[in-house]
Amino acid sequence: MTRISPDDVHAAARRLAGVAHRTPVLRSRTLDERVGATVLLKAEGYQRTGSFKFRGAFNRISAIPQADTARGVVAWSSGNHAQAVALAAALRGAPATIVMPEDAPASKVAATQGYGAEIVRYDRYHEDREEVGRKLVAEQGLTDVPPYDHPLIMAGQGTAALELVQEAGRLDVLLVCVGGGGLIAGCATAVKGLHPDTRVIGVEPAAGDDVKRSLEAGERVRIPIPRTIADGQQVDVPGALTFPVIRDLVDEIRLATDSQIVDAMRFLFERMKVVAEPSGACALAALLADPEPFGGLRVGVTLSGANVGVDRFVELLGPDPP
Amino acid sequence: MTRISPDDVHAAARRLAGVAHRTPVLRSRTLDERVGATVLLKAEGYQRTGSFKFRGAFNRISAIPQADTARGVVAWSSGNHAQAVALAAALRGAPATIVMPEDAPASKVAATQGYGAEIVRYDRYHEDREEVGRKLVAEQGLTDVPPYDHPLIMAGQGTAALELVQEAGRLDVLLVCVGGGGLIAGCATAVKGLHPDTRVIGVEPAAGDDVKRSLEAGERVRIPIPRTIADGQQVDVPGALTFPVIRDLVDEIRLATDSQIVDAMRFLFERMKVVAEPSGACALAALLADPEPFGGLRVGVTLSGANVGVDRFVELLGPDPP
Numbered sequence: 001m002t003r004i005s006p007d008d009v010h011a012a013a014r015r016l017a018g019v020a021h022r023t024p025v026l027r028s029r030t031l032d033e034r035v036g037a038t039v040l041l042k043a044e045g046y047q048r049t050g051s052f053k054f055r056g057a058f059n060r061i062s063a064i065p066q067a068d069t070a071r072g073v074v075a076w077s078s079g080n081h082a083q084a085v086a087l088a089a090a091l092r093g094a095p096a097t098i099v100m101p102e103d104a105p106a107s108k109v110a111a112t113q114g115y116g117a118e119i120v121r122y123d124r125y126h127e128d129r130e131e132v133g134r135k136l137v138a139e140q141g142l143t144d145v146p147p148y149d150h151p152l153i154m155a156g157q158g159t160a161a162l163e164l165v166q167e168a169g170r171l172d173v174l175l176v177c178v179g180g181g182g183l184i185a186g187c188a189t190a191v192k193g194l195h196p197d198t199r200v201i202g203v204e205p206a207a208g209d210d211v212k213r214s215l216e217a218g219e220r221v222r223i224p225i226p227r228t229i230a231d232g233q234q235v236d237v238p239g240a241l242t243f244p245v246i247r248d249l250v251d252e253i254r255l256a257t258d259s260q261i262v263d264a265m266r267f268l269f270e271r272m273k274v275v276a277e278p279s280g281a282c283a284l285a286a287l288l289a290d291p292e293p294f295g296g297l298r299v300g301v302t303l304s305g306a307n308v309g310v311d312r313f314v315e316l317l318g319p320d321p322p
Numbered sequence: 323m324t325r326i327s328p329d330d331v332h333a334a335a336r337r338l339a340g341v342a343h344r345t346p347v348l349r350s351r352t353l354d355e356r357v358g359a360t361v362l363l364k365a366e367g368y369q370r371t372g373s374f375k376f377r378g379a380f381n382r383i384s385a386i387p388q389a390d391t392a393r394g395v396v397a398w399s400s401g402n403h404a405q406a407v408a409l410a411a412a413l414r415g416a417p418a419t420i421v422m423p424e425d426a427p428a429s430k431v432a433a434t435q436g437y438g439a440e441i442v443r444y445d446r447y448h449e450d451r452e453e454v455g456r457k458l459v460a461e462q463g464l465t466d467v468p469p470y471d472h473p474l475i476m477a478g479q480g481t482a483a484l485e486l487v488q489e490a491g492r493l494d495v496l497l498v499c500v501g502g503g504g505l506i507a508g509c510a511t512a513v514k515g516l517h518p519d520t521r522v523i524g525v526e527p528a529a530g531d532d533v534k535r536s537l538e539a540g541e542r543v544r545i546p547i548p549r550t551i552a553d554g555q556q557v558d559v560p561g562a563l564t565f566p567v568i569r570d571l572v573d574e575i576r577l578a579t580d581s582q583i584v585d586a587m588r589f590l591f592e593r594m595k596v597v598a599e600p601s602g603a604c605a606l607a608a609l610l611a612d613p614e615p616f617g618g619l620r621v622g623v624t625l626s627g628a629n630v631g632v633d634r635f636v637e638l639l640g641p642d643p644p
Contacts, residue, residue: 317632
């Protein structure tokens with residue numbers, strides 16, 4: 001039984017106290033007027049390493065027995081999870097190995113190395129990254145830190161919603177972006193534990209609607225790797241452990257197109273002076289694109305991350321978008 | 323006698339309580355490591371209307387006698403001061419008239435109208451904007467709200483530094499961007515009133531060094547309107563009232579080039595997920611470009627505003643900068 005409980009999220013919050021940032025809850029009169037609701041943005045871009053991923057990574061790594069901690073941890077990721085694991089491991093005194101493709105962006109490699117992690121490269125045309133990682137687990141006794149499919153990862157991510165409700169009070173609705181499902185599984189568990197009648201809505205990129213399809217099918221459905229600017233949500237199938245939680249607790253899935261995501265990034269930049277990466281703006285994008293069902297409600301929204309370089313931002317929002 | 327005292331800043335803080343935002347003081351490990359100091363950023367981009375200007379405008383307008391308030395206020399500006407006056411007037415129930423050139427950007431006109439102000443256009447090739455404004459003062463009995471050269475404006479702007487020191491404690495140095503000088507006059511008054519040994523350093527765009535030259539000359543020196551991306555600091559001469567305060571209280575003027583300002587905007591975006599307009603990043607730019615004198619110190623820095631649209635940001639930071 002790997003379903004998580006609200007108590008697991010509270011336990012994670014205790015482990016993260018004084019280590020993770022309590023990220024700000026942002027408000028905007030302009031946003032409230034535009035949506036016709038009271039909107040509360042949980043700004044995880046201001047979390048350590050620039051996304052919510054630090055919460056789960058630290059929660060998982062701090063539960064590893066001492067002897068295993070000394071041998072180290074491994075993760076396979078070239079995204080936000082890589083930096084989160086690198087920093088969380090460093091804070092726990094665990095050597096971290098991150099498996100990244102040979103052609104990973106230099107900036108992501110440098111950021112991850114900057115937290116003290118060792119990078120192991122693989123050829124993504126001829127090798128499987130999970131296989132490379134599993135070999136390190138088997139041969140060197142490293143502990144793997146999966147990006148979402150683990151009870152401690154889910155529980156850690158849920159602390160974002162717990163903090164939001166502790167600070168802002170009861171919500172009518174919570175909108176959460178969905179990639180592998182770790183964030184929404186934890187957040188739904190936390191929020192429903194406090195207020196069972198709060199609706200939890202997941203938001204996927206329109207091109208990557210694997211969770212929506214899976215809920216409709218009643219089982220995990222695999223889709224082709226989605227083409228979307230929301231690189232944190234390029235997931236082809238819901239997690240084996242996150243899916244049952246989502247099926248039980250999430251009320252609805254909405255979709256946001258790439259152009260709606262860009263609109264939300266622009267709104268955040270110009271009206272709220274806040275940087276969001278595409279996946280970070282995905283949940284807000286769905287709200288801005290179709291605010292009508294939310295009129296008059298108290299709506300929580302996760303802004304999940306802000307790791308977008310200026311050059312990529314210019315590509316996405318400049319005069320010649322991709 | 324129009325010199326302001328620390329008491330004037332405290333009085334302004336009382337008027338602004340519950341009306342202006344207490345903007346956040348931002349920290350960054352990366353920034354501290356790069357500068358080799360403890361750096362505390364006062365993020366006025368999160369002030370109402372997106373810049374510190376709201377502080378002075380509200381302080382000034384709330385001191386206008388009731389009968390004059392009902393007749394209304396006037397300001398000549400197409401920048402941050404215009405929006406600040408428009409909102410402050412609306413909150414005090416004063417009709418606001420803003421004099422703007424016929425070719426002012428539509429976005430600035432719309433933002434100012436959005437706060438309920440009436441826009442009066444003038445032809446900037448054939449008319450003088452101050453003359454247009456003064457005529458409204460004379461004929462309609464409007465009260466003018468100058469952008470910096472007024473004791474209540476200076477005192478209001480000084481509340482930014484007062485809040486910074488109240489929250490962060492004593493500073494060794496405070497770096498403040500300088501345009502007309504209202505912000506630095508108020509901030510220097512506030513900070514020196516609390517800690518006379520805190521050094522206050524003004525930062526001008528390299529192309530617009532009128533305050534630096536004036537201090538060297540011992541009197542106000544007029545320069546050609548500077549060509550710089552820092553449009554909030556395109557001022558050709560220090561204010562008649564701000565200059566004596568700067569001369570008495572400011573320890574040093576530093577300069578930042580346009581390319582240093584762009585570097586600081588990029589740093590804020592990528593490492594701190596914060597939007598700054600060029601003038602807003604000017605003080606930080608000088609610190610990043612020459613951190614050596616600040617090693618080991620507690621350094622406060624004003625980020626004065628964040629009113630830059632995505633399109634302008636892309637122009638400035640994209641592959642083909644102006």
